Amino acid sequence: SAAEKQGYDWFMRKEIYEQPQAVADTLLGRYNEDGSLKLDELHIPEAELRTIDKIIIVACGTAYYAGMVAKYAIEHWTRIACEVEIASEFRYRDPIITPRTLVVTLSQSGETADTLMAIRHAREQGAKVIAICNTNGATIPRESDAVIYTHAGPEIGVASTKGFLTQVAACYLLGLYLAQVRGTKFGDEIAAIMGELAATPPLIQRVLDEIEPIKQLAAKYAEQKSVLFLGRHVGYPVALEGALKLKEIAYLHAEGFPAGELKHGPIALVENQIPIFVVVPPQGRDQLHDKVTSNIQEVRARGAFTIVLAEDDDEEVIPYADFLFRLPKVSTLMQPLVATVPLQMFACELASLKGYDVDQPRNLAKSVTVE
Ligand code: G6P
Numbered sequence: 410s411a412a413e414k415q416g417y418d419w420f421m422r423k424e425i426y427e428q429p430q431a432v433a434d435t436l437l438g439r440y441n442e443d444g445s446l447k448l449d450e451l452h453i454p455e456a457e458l459r460t461i462d463k464i465i466i467v468a469c470g471t472a473y474y475a476g477m478v479a480k481y482a483i484e485h486w487t488r489i490a491c492e493v494e495i496a497s498e499f500r501y502r503d504p505i506i507t508p509r510t511l512v513v514t515l516s517q518s519g520e521t522a523d524t525l526m527a528i529r530h531a532r533e534q535g536a537k538v539i540a541i542c543n544t545n546g547a548t549i550p551r552e553s554d555a556v557i558y559t560h561a562g563p564e565i566g567v568a569s570t571k572g573f574l575t576q577v578a579a580c581y582l583l584g585l586y587l588a589q590v591r592g593t594k595f596g597d598e599i600a601a602i603m604g605e606l607a608a609t610p611p612l613i614q615r616v617l618d619e620i621e622p623i624k625q626l627a628a629k630y631a632e633q634k635s636v637l638f639l640g641r642h643v644g645y646p647v648a649l650e651g652a653l654k655l656k657e658i659a660y661l662h663a664e665g666f667p668a669g670e671l672k673h674g675p676i677a678l679v680e681n682q683i684p685i686f687v688v689v690p691p692q693g694r695d696q697l698h699d700k701v702t703s704n705i706q707e708v709r710a711r712g713a714f715t716i717v718l719a720e721d722d723d724e725e726v727i728p729y730a731d732f733l734f735r736l737p738k739v740s741t742l743m744q745p746l747v748a749t750v751p752l753q754m755f756a757c758e759l760a761s762l763k764g765y766d767v768d769q770p771r772n773l774a775k776s777v778t779v780e
Pocket residue numbers: 469470471472515516517518519520521524567568569572773774775776777
């Protein structure tokens with residue numbers, strides 16, 4: 410009803426705006442004042458968590474992309490090999506699972522059949538399963554060994570938004586906790602990363618406060634047939650998620666690519682005036698920022714209209730950005746929490762302008778309870 414939407418035209422838009430609070434709520438009560446992690450709900454003995462030698466994240470849709478983001482952080486912090494797999498593929502390929510395998514499953518609804526079947530299979534093979542879920546008492550958390558609830562509040566829009574951000578945040582909590590238990594990060598390092606994570610809600614709010622130009626941009630693309638998204642490292646799953654939003658609600662052909670792969674194929678798609686979103690990594694010690702900046706140049710030289718998401722003081726991208734959206738300065742691993750937001754809003758606005766039902770897109774269900 411209109412009252413439930415609290416003045417917003419769509420639940421999806423309302424949920425996009427709820428993200429600062431949703432992420433804050435996911436973090437709430439899960440770390441101590443000294444920055445150490447406190448995941449009381451994880452009823453798996455620490456000794457057992459120390460024996461884990463592989464993590465497999467299984468999920469569908471947006472949750473799968475959240476898992477792709479999480480892989481970068483979890484491997485970096487814990488040094489445990491982490492695979493991410495589409496839940497519907499998992500059990501059909503005879504995956505290697507032992508009692509030392511930790512399966513992490515992400516599901517907003519907790520009722521996705523493909524995901525449920527994947528964790529049942531994992532547990533039959535002796536793996537421990539931790540669910541990251543937004544719905545209290547749903548089937549997936551009930552059938553898991555432990556659950557971390559995301560506390561995002563109900564998500565009504567079929568296209569997941571706050572589900573994604575809170576899943577990333579919850580995965581980061583879990584990754585940091587594993588690093589703490591296993592001693593792969595020292596206390597002060599964990600406190601520093603936890604500090605960065607805890608600082609993101611106001612930065613997400615800032616992105617929302619500055620979102621207006623993204624809405625205006627969407628108005629340009631009512632007739633657009635195809636949109637591309639590029640990113641690297643954690644910006645790659647962000648690109649995939651941006652493309653998924655456009656497919657789901659704006660019925661546009663959209664694809665996300667790892668920017669480094671451009672030259673191996675996707676660049677052939679670049680034609681005059683095709684919009685290409687580029688998630689630019691923070692300027693830093695590694696070379697990813699400069700490589701992605703070159704990619705922007707390359708696609709622009711071939712006629713693309715470049716929509717660049719880059720951090721505040723990044724001046725190098727300016728000459729190659731046909732449209733520039735500023736992101737708050739954060740570390741690479743935190744960037745998905747701010748960079749995804751304009752992509753969500755672009756899709757929401759475009760679908761809305763096209764007159765589509767943003768909250769209930771054709772052919773899709775919020776929770777798919779059949780395999
Ligand atoms: C459906 C929804 C997607 C969602 C996916 C996984 O396909 O339309 O928006 O990402 O399921 O849902 P889950 O509830 O398991 O996160």
